[in-house]
Amino acid sequence: MPVKKKISPRVAKLIDNTLESIIDQWYLSVSDYYVTIERKSENPDVSQAEELKRFHDETGHRIKFNKGDLDFTYGLSLQSGDEGHLLEVSVNNKVPHFNYNELVRRLSSYYEGARNKPIAGFKDAQKLHNRDIFSLQDQIRNSISVEQREGKADIVRLSFGIVDEHFEELVGDPPSFMEMIHNYCVAPLRRIYADLYRTKKRK
Numbered sequence: 001m002p003v004k005k006k007i008s009p010r011v012a013k014l015i016d017n018t019l020e021s022i023i024d025q026w027y028l029s030v031s032d033y034y035v036t037i038e039r040k041s042e043n044p045d046v047s048q049a050e051e052l053k054r055f056h057d058e059t060g061h062r063i064k065f066n067k068g069d070l071d072f073t074y075g076l077s078l079q080s081g082d083e084g085h086l087l088e089v090s091v092n093n094k095v096p097h098f099n100y101n102e103l104v105r106r107l108s109s110y111y112e113g114a115r116n117k118p119i120a121g122f123k124d125a126q127k128l129h130n131r132d133i134f135s136l137q138d139q140i141r142n143s144i145s146v147e148q149r150e151g152k153a154d155i156v157r158l159s160f161g162i163v164d165e166h167f168e169e170l171v172g173d174p175p176s177f178m179e180m181i182h183n184y185c186v187a188p189l190r191r192i193y194a195d196l197y198r199t200k201k202r203k
Contacts, residue, residue, distance in 0.1 A: 006084050007164045014171040015087070015162075018178050019076040022186060023061040025178075026074075027054045034067055060088070072197070073153070074190065085162045087134065089185050091193050092153040095200050100146045100156070106192045107158065108140040115140075120183065121176035130184055133170070134160035158189050 007015070031038070034052035051067035060077025073092040078085060115131040122128075136143045147155040170177050 006080065007162060007167055011164075011167050011171055012078060012080070012085065014174075014177075015085075015167070016078050018171075018174065018181060019078065019087075020056055020061045021178055022182050023054055023056070023063050023074075023076060027052065027063055034065075072193075074186075076186065079159075083161075084164070087160045087162060087181070087185060088157055089160075089189050090155055090157045091189060092155055093193070093197075094153045095197060098154070098200060099196055100148075100154075103156065103192060103196055104141050104144050104146070106196075107144055107188065110188050110192070111136055111140050114184065114188070119180055121179050122170065122173060128166060133163055133166055133180070134185060135163055136160060156189070156193070158185070160185055 006012075031052060035046060035048045035050055036052050037050055040046045040050070049066075051065070053064045053066075055062045055064070060075050062073050062075040064073040065071065071094050075088075075090040075092070077088045077090075079088050080086075115129070115134075115136055117130055119128050119130055119133060143159050145157045145159070147157070149155070170180070
């Protein structure tokens, strides 16, 4: 995974702020359909437990759904290690006997093609490809981990290495930068997991 060096604290902070904004935007875009802490504060007669929550802390940024058959949490975080920084996208799954092999297969198949496509949304960086910004292992499935925990939710993690040399210019366009991370790093896991989740729940 070609991670050259750790990104600067300034860029790390901008990336973390972007991850926080993605969760906030996601929360606001669906909050009308759920009982939230804001709705309960506006209407004291609402006695239901919160069905949608968001969290921002030192471990990252998360959005939790808990309504009817929906019971899962998505997370975004920036991890720092000896080899550099990783952007981690995760989902906590409580559905028993979930088809993780199919989840990994679909994600691997998607990124085999997507990582070689030009990045979208930046007028001045059209020659860059997704792999130039976020790197994955040569065997993409090695960038995907499944932690199965007895008595707790399982955790699926998709980790992208950050190729530092282009981030200084990209973070200067916050809307495009947020769209890039959402579309390339977040949306595929969200879409594929949701599809398998619905399939499993129908059985």
